[in-house]
Amino acid sequence: MAGDQRRLHAIGGEDPIWRLWSQLPEPWKGPVIGDGIEDWDRITENGDRRIDLRGLPDPIPAELAWMSHWQALDGTRSSVLGTNQLANILRRAIRQGHPFPPSIRAMDGETAVALQRWFYATRWGRLPPHGSVARLRVIFRFSRLALLARCSDGPWWALDEWHPRCDPRIPLSEHEPQAHYGCSPSKIGLPWLREAAKWSLGTQLEAGVLRWSTVSQERMRCLVRLDRWLTETSADPLDVLADPALAVQQAAAFRRWDAEPANRLTRRSEQRFATRPVSVRQVNDDLRAVAELFAFVAANPVEAHQILGPHPWSKVTDAHAAGWFRQVARVPGRRELNDEHYVDDHALAQIPAALPLLGLGRDEQMTITRGDGQQVSARGFDDPQAMRMILLQILTGRRASEIRTCLFDCLSAVPDKTIDATEGEAIARFHYAQSKIDIAPDNILVDREVVAVIEEQQQWIRERFPGITPRHLFMQRTGNRQGDKPYPSGTYAWMLREFSSIVKITDSKGKPVGLSHTHRFRHTKLTRLAELGLPVHVLMRYAGHATPSMSMHYIAARQEHAEQAFLATAKLRADGTRVLFSREDHDSLHLFERADRFLPHGWCLLPPLQTCDKGNACLTCSVFVTDASHQPALERQLTETESLIDRATTAFQERHGRSMPEENVWLLQRRAEHAALARLLETIRDKPGRAVQGAGCGTAPTGPVSLTLDLDRHQRTRP
Incomplete structure (x- = not known):
């Protein structure tokens, strides 16, 4: 590649990779990358090893060089071992005439793993070890998505993989400054449905009609389920766009299919939900997503013809959308007394006693008393961050995302504070990461106990990540050299599930309390504040809600409290x-x-x-x-x-x-x-x-009172 640098400097060609390559710092252009790069040992975490891209056909060296540099800027380590292994595989394929894609952009992760299996089979006669496969997949996880995004001249939503971390063109709201999760339109197998989904969701996201969290975590999954239903049950999936008179019947069939828990699973990790009942709201969300897709296409026929072509979406009308909307069912009213999300005192008393197990090292053990009264010895989880996060959720009633992604400097003084801090009352203002409601407040007053937990976490971050300026109070522990990535939501949920399966917390009725469902602590906190007599507008302010009705939705109408209050x-x-x-x-x-x-x-x-x-x-x-x-x-x-x-x-x-x-x-x-x-x-x-x-009546009767009923009185007439 060193001999080709003059040709590679030529800008203005058809392939945008050369524009990206020309913008790289000189030490990153290769063909051997590592010499002259400051803090190379810290960037790569692979000692003094260098990336060797010699002998590879263009544009692969330029692509791999740019991807390695992007990894360094992203705060993750540059994959020296994985990149060198891929380069070795391609050089051997060239020598033996084995075919491979002409560029990294044309090579997905599965193709690269297939090449790796061929390499190990022909050279050592065995399959590649798991560690080698994992190193190779790292290259094709984020850095390749970033390369595809930078080389795309079309709109960002035209790509089959969406991730704000890799594509800065994806619009995020004010409360979503850094979204560390993506979604995959490629999971929609029907090309005509996939293109329509990308266009409609991308356009609505740019217009501010939808938010990234809604698109990536809800709408895309709904349309993936529509794709599965059409593929598995329809002889011709295009029938869903045909006669609008059949839209109601098709929507009803989808509703029945969608109500089966097994049909909603998209990943192996979701198998634990295979027997969980599907709520009416979940099915309604899927029906609305399909109906809104049809309505969007029908309302923009000119743009649909230009982007999607004349077939098959030209047949869609408002009648299709109306037929699907008609199948949205009425949600049953809530029970008058609803305390299913309330965590009682019996369960809350067990949680703090078991929480130290989360922060204990993996080489240490602790004896805990489970909810059933049995004492067991368990190894620590070595995750003090998860321990403090769930503790803050219990104490403040905030959402998991508001705690997990809050800023490092989240405490501030209360200048107009009139309450003496020595009395244990509110002493600081806690600024949480309000990521759901734009017009809602993002801070509450907290007491000494909450401040102590936050300060303990801040001290832990300073000791664990010296020399960096952390962005978040709870941080991702690996691949986070710049300190700008928050604690991953998936890790938090997994950690609490494993922890819950060991401690087996139960309420006063012996019912298990799953700690991974942390939203129940929000219900509990707001219920207790309401039972203390807080006015509705104060409760709404503390909850961070925009309407009083939403705050009332969180209040558990406990019969026990109603009786005790009287x-x-x-x-x-x-x-x-x-x-x-x-x-x-x-x-x-x-x-x-x-x-x-x-x-x-x-x-x-x-x-x-x-x-x-x-x-x-x-x-x-x-x-x-x-x-x-x-x-x-x-x-x-x-x-x-x-x-x-x-x-x-x-x-x-x-x-x-x-x-x-x-x-x-x-x-x-x-x-x-x-x-x-x-x-x-x-x-x-x-x-x-x-x-x-009853002052002069003596003791009130406690037994039944005998009554004489005159059954003929209604038949008499007055004289």
Whole structure:
């Protein structure tokens, strides 16, 4: 290649690789790469070995040189061993006349591995070891995608592999500054469907209608499932674009197929979901993705003709989209009491005790008590970052992505703070990585415990990655020389699944709590804040939601809390005994919703469907209750009752010349009210927090009440 440098410097040819090659620093142009490159040992992590590209046909040396340089800029190591091995394979293929693609861009990973198998078989008579195959695949994973993107003169969405890390042309929103995950339109096998999917999704992403996370993690997978359904079940897949009158039937058939868990699996790692029920929402998402694809093509016929050609998409109309939209099912309403995502205190108490196992070294062991009470000894996971991430999720209720990708300097002081930090209250502002809602806030106040976890992680990063300026609080541990890659989401999920399978956390009912489903900690945190009485707008602000209804979706309507909230207000009878409610006594829980049961001096426990005809006789009624909050009103009523009795008995004496008898029907009731008020106030003063029911009625009945039903009353007429 050294003798060809003059020819390779010629710019303006048809192949854009020469433009890229000419922009390389001189030491990276080869044919032997390594000499004169600063920090070569640190860039490659392969000692003083050099990349040897001599004897390879153009443009392969230029491609491999550019890919090696891109790896160095990306922060990963340049694949010296893998590149040299590929060069050796190609040189042997040239000598023996074995065919291979003319360029790296035309050679995918499977073709390269096939060449490697041929190389090992013809030279050593065996298959290549796993390590050699892995080194070769590294070359074709990201650096080749970056090469394809830089050499593409068309729109970015015309490529079959999309990855923002490799193609800076892919638009990202403000909250997606660095997306370290891609998607593969190449998984759609039908060419006409693949091209339409790339055009529609790419155009909507550029227009801001869709976000990268939606396109890569949802829409593309939906259309991949459509491709599988058409390939596996249709004699002619193009029938889906034919008669629009059949669109409803075709959508119904897809809905039934899509509802089978096994049909939704796309990778071997998803086999654990093969028996998990498919929700109505998941099927609806797939139906909408297909319908919106048809609607997009039908709404842009001119562009569709230019990009996709006249066949077969010219047959698609709005009727096709309407037929698929019609199969979107109504989502069943949520249960009134829904605590399936709530993690109770029993489970939360087990998690902190087992978390040190995540940070323990792999050569160390720790004895833990599992949820079933059994003690086991387990090896450490050597991942203190995962330990702190899940702990922060539990303490703050943030999403996994908001913790995993938050910036390194995520704490700031609260200048207008009025709460004394020594009291353990909010002492800092935590800036998390809000990546879902553009208009939502991205910070919350946190207490001393959260600050301690974050500062411990910052210190761990400084010690683990000396000499770099970290971007994220939680970092990828390998292939991250520049410190700009966050902790991978797949690694976090895998680590928590393995950890959960060992510690076997269970709730108070003995139900397993999978720690890899970290969103349940968000439900739990918001539920607890709501139960503390936070106003809705404050709860919405803390959750980072744009609407109150979304915050309410996270609140677990726990029956236990509803009962405790009512029973926490101590209620007493007039004789000083405590009012007890059973778990089945739901009528009393509706009292707070009925203003007609609020009395000036207490509450009426009469069932909502019954009415009262006793008038001013509450103090002698068995369904009347009160508490210390009504003490002033009760004292005033006692004074007024005493005054009323004195005036009435004095007037009786003056009129009749004798004292009012104690068995007088009026005086009897007033004496009972006076005695009830006296006993009630005495109990409230002696035992604050207790209460009274039905002042002059004695103990309320606890057993069934016999009723006599007159079945003929409705047939009578009034005289």
